Amino acid sequence: MVKVAQTLKKHEPGILRWFVSKMTNGLLEGINSLVQAAKRKARGYRTIKNFIAMIYATANKLIIKVEPHKQG
Template identity: 75%
Template sequence: MPGHTQRKCAVAASRVQNTLEIRHVYLREWMGWARRSQLEPMIKLAKTIKTHEEGILRWFHSKMTNGLLEGINGLVQASKRKARGYRNVNNLIDMARRDCQVKSVTFETRV
């Protein structure tokens, strides 16, 4: 029953969207409270959250962080430090691949 499956997917997508909207409303309400609190650290935190609001709300949908990429970047930077003096960039790339042991990266999508 393809129609049934499509309806279930549409309902699930609608619930996710509603949940994201509710979180957005709560976050906005909290930021308003923080600004009105007249406590300088809370006001500063509210401004920081406002700056990163899109990424914060996106995390609730995807549950993904950039931790994996930051870890790989650290390994590549270490490889660059070790590779000083090599004759060409291919040696650096080979060393980075060996250090990171990255052949392919796949991501799961969560709904």
Template identity: 50%
Template sequence: MVEESKIQSFIKAANTIKAHWSGIINYIESRINNGILEGLNSKIQLAKKRVKGYRNVKNFINMIYFNCGKLKFDYPLYLI
């Protein structure tokens, strides 16, 4: 019906929905979006900006694990 109407804005909207149809259905069924992934990406980009480069890729990956891994460290209150 949209294509028969010849209204360009409706046709564009229908084509957009067709292109993203599987993602729309996946969201409706699971209610999961990529917000968590975007948050992790933001933390990784911040770590990259803080240091302005790493000596090697292994150090950078370790920093990503350190920042995004939600590690808890129990530091001693005092040293004996």
């Protein structure tokens, strides 16, 4: 019981902050998961610019539609 009280006291600011913000680290964990997925997809790319582009494409869940070229 003493150890539980010590743990609660140690984490008191974070526990109390939740009641104000209602935020957890779940969002950050989800974003990290998307970045890690992008990292796996970007294997073999040679520049950080391409890696960042892959992160954006993965995190934003972009739907890229290719329309056929219209000949006029």
